[in-house]
Amino acid sequence: MRVFRLNVNGDDLEVAAPAHWTLLEVLRYELGLIGSKQGCDKGDCGACTVLLDGSPVLSCLRLAATAEGHAVVTIEGLMPMHKARGGDGADVVQDAFDRCGALQCGFCQPGMMLSARALLNENPKPTRGEIHDALAGNLCRCTGYTQIVQAVELCVAEAAGVEPAQPAWSADANGKKV
Amino acid sequence: MLRLPKFELEEPATLDEALALFAEHGSDAMPIAGGTDLVPNMKHRLFEPKVVVSLARIEALTGIRVTSGGELEIGAMTTLADVARSSAVQERAPVLAQAASLIAGPQLRTMGTLGGNVMLDTRCQWYNQTHFWRTSLGYCLKKDGTECHVVQGGGKCVAAASNDTAPALMTLGATLVFQGPTPPGESKANLREIAIDALWKADGIVNKHTEPGEILTAIRIPAQAAGHRGAYGKLRDRGSIDFPLFGCAVRLDVGTDEAVTGADICAVALVARPSHVKRIEDELVGQRVGSDDFASAVGRVAELAYKQCRPMDNSPGDADYRREMVPVYVRRTLHAAAQGAGPVHHV
Numbered sequence: 001m002r003v004f005r006l007n008v009n010g011d012d013l014e015v016a017a018p019a020h021w022t023l024l025e026v027l028r029y030e031l032g033l034i035g036s037k038q039g040c041d042k043g044d045c046g047a048c049t050v051l052l053d054g055s056p057v058l059s060c061l062r063l064a065a066t067a068e069g070h071a072v073v074t075i076e077g078l079m080p081m082h083k084a085r086g087g088d089g090a091d092v093v094q095d096a097f098d099r100c101g102a103l104q105c106g107f108c109q110p111g112m113m114l115s116a117r118a119l120l121n122e123n124p125k126p127t128r129g130e131i132h133d134a135l136a137g138n139l140c141r142c143t144g145y146t147q148i149v150q151a152v153e154l155c156v157a158e159a160a161g162v163e164p165a166q167p168a169w170s171a172d173a174n175g176k177k178v
Numbered sequence: 179m180l181r182l183p184k185f186e187l188e189e190p191a192t193l194d195e196a197l198a199l200f201a202e203h204g205s206d207a208m209p210i211a212g213g214t215d216l217v218p219n220m221k222h223r224l225f226e227p228k229v230v231v232s233l234a235r236i237e238a239l240t241g242i243r244v245t246s247g248g249e250l251e252i253g254a255m256t257t258l259a260d261v262a263r264s265s266a267v268q269e270r271a272p273v274l275a276q277a278a279s280l281i282a283g284p285q286l287r288t289m290g291t292l293g294g295n296v297m298l299d300t301r302c303q304w305y306n307q308t309h310f311w312r313t314s315l316g317y318c319l320k321k322d323g324t325e326c327h328v329v330q331g332g333g334k335c336v337a338a339a340s341n342d343t344a345p346a347l348m349t350l351g352a353t354l355v356f357q358g359p360t361p362p363g364e365s366k367a368n369l370r371e372i373a374i375d376a377l378w379k380a381d382g383i384v385n386k387h388t389e390p391g392e393i394l395t396a397i398r399i400p401a402q403a404a405g406h407r408g409a410y411g412k413l414r415d416r417g418s419i420d421f422p423l424f425g426c427a428v429r430l431d432v433g434t435d436e437a438v439t440g441a442d443i444c445a446v447a448l449v450a451r452p453s454h455v456k457r458i459e460d461e462l463v464g465q466r467v468g469s470d471d472f473a474s475a476v477g478r479v480a481e482l483a484y485k486q487c488r489p490m491d492n493s494p495g496d497a498d499y500r501r502e503m504v505p506v507y508v509r510r511t512l513h514a515a516a517q518g519a520g521p522v523h524h525v
Contacts, residue, residue, distance in 0.1 A: 020230075041180040060217075063213060133284070138283075
């Protein structure tokens with residue numbers, strides 16, 4: 001056992017756990033933050049994505065000890081941090097995922113939303129290609145990617161005060177609405 | 179759920195402390211950089227070190243700098259994301275920036291390091307599996323067993339080198355700087371610099387020549403020719419993530435008259451070591467890029483690659499399909515390099 005000094009969602013925490021545990025294990029089984037999902041547990045699926053100093057990383061592959069000294073943000077932190085910045089209700093990414101129905105089983109959502117949050121923090125006006133690239137490490141096995149990309153585009157459009165781009169399936173190859 | 183085996187974690191703050199730990203624990207200790215390869219492998223019980231030495235706190239191992247001689251020096255712990263987006267790397271070694279940008283997905287590039295990718299363990303569909311899976315199979319030559327499931331009756335492991343940056347660095351003529359334990363009575367750092375081509379051996383179990391207790395500290399890329407162009411092509415199952423089913427790095431040196439003065443192609447993910455495609459300069463040197471003669475030379479080079487590259491049944495992709503893709507990717511990557519474009523991959 002060892003004591004980990006972690007900064008999670010803005011809180012400085014001391015938590016005791018076996019020294020070889022991953023960050024995901026400490027988050028889920030010691031801190032009760034079960035929003036980060038344990039999917040493949042070997043770095044394929046992205047369900048365990050958390051933000052480390054603002055960049056998305058896989059908490060199932062990150063030893064908890066090597067997260068010391070870095071700011072960790074899990075899905076549980078998105079709404080409180082949005083409010084702390086003066087926002088109202090849920091983070092705009094969460095709100096857009098909700099309105100677009102960007103989920104089916106919901107297992108990939110925490111990782112998806114954190115990857116999307118990191119993208120928008122770095123690049124407030126990403127193109128559809130940049131959104132695809134940023135979400136490439138998050139797998140949705142319900143294959144609901146269309147609404148997920150649409151949700152991120154909705155965030156971008158609303159921040160800029162413009163009409164959101166139509167999803168690819170809403171028009172045929174000639175641009176005619178279907 | 180995959181749990182890690184128990185180990186002691188050491189987190190030295192300096193290289194000397196890390197080297198002392200390896201000297202003390204010998205083969206019981208393993209270094210961990212980004213952990214994106216070692217952690218899954220430990221979860222699969224492919225490695226069960228007693229001591230894991232994290233290199234994350236050693237600041238001297240991180241960073242990209244350009245020396246006064248125009249050489250690129252990249253610390254081994256520099257993340258793949260930083261290598262991919264570095265303007266110095268994009269300008270001086272486009273093939274490396276492209277290869278790094280195609281490794282896995284964004285999260286893994288944020289964690290994974292260039293040194294870790296160079297020192298990546300070889301991969302095989304009969305090896306990178308859970309302990310339960312491998313027990314059911316009766317193990318394999320590379321780990322715990324005596325039989326190879328790729329080559330029936332084969333006595334030599336053919337797990338594939340699957341590191342995208344390795345062929346890129348080979349076309350650039352990079353060198354690797356290792357630091358070993360300082361012998362007693364000496365005060366000078368025990369450095370060893372080797373050409374990356376000299377690192378490899380054709381053995382899938384361990385495909386690198388290394389000395390005990392040494393750490394890869396930096397990767398040096400010499401200044402390239404004035405008309406240097408490069409590109410990387412990668413075949414994989416999903417364009418968003420995945421190890422290569424075939425990868426090829428291309429270097430083209432182009433003179434002021436647009437004629438090729440030098441060229442190199444390096445292939446990876448076929449057998450245990452990355453390797454140069456031979457005799458390609460005979461076809462390419464002297465051809466003006468963009469001309470019809472250049473296009474037909476590229477076709478002949480693709481044929482050479484097809485003859486020299488023989489993928490084995492060591493990765494999930496079908497070996498025959500991968501072989502048919504070799505000339506396609508070599509041709510497209512050569513044209514991309516000639517146009518200063520790339521990388522070449524599918525979505």
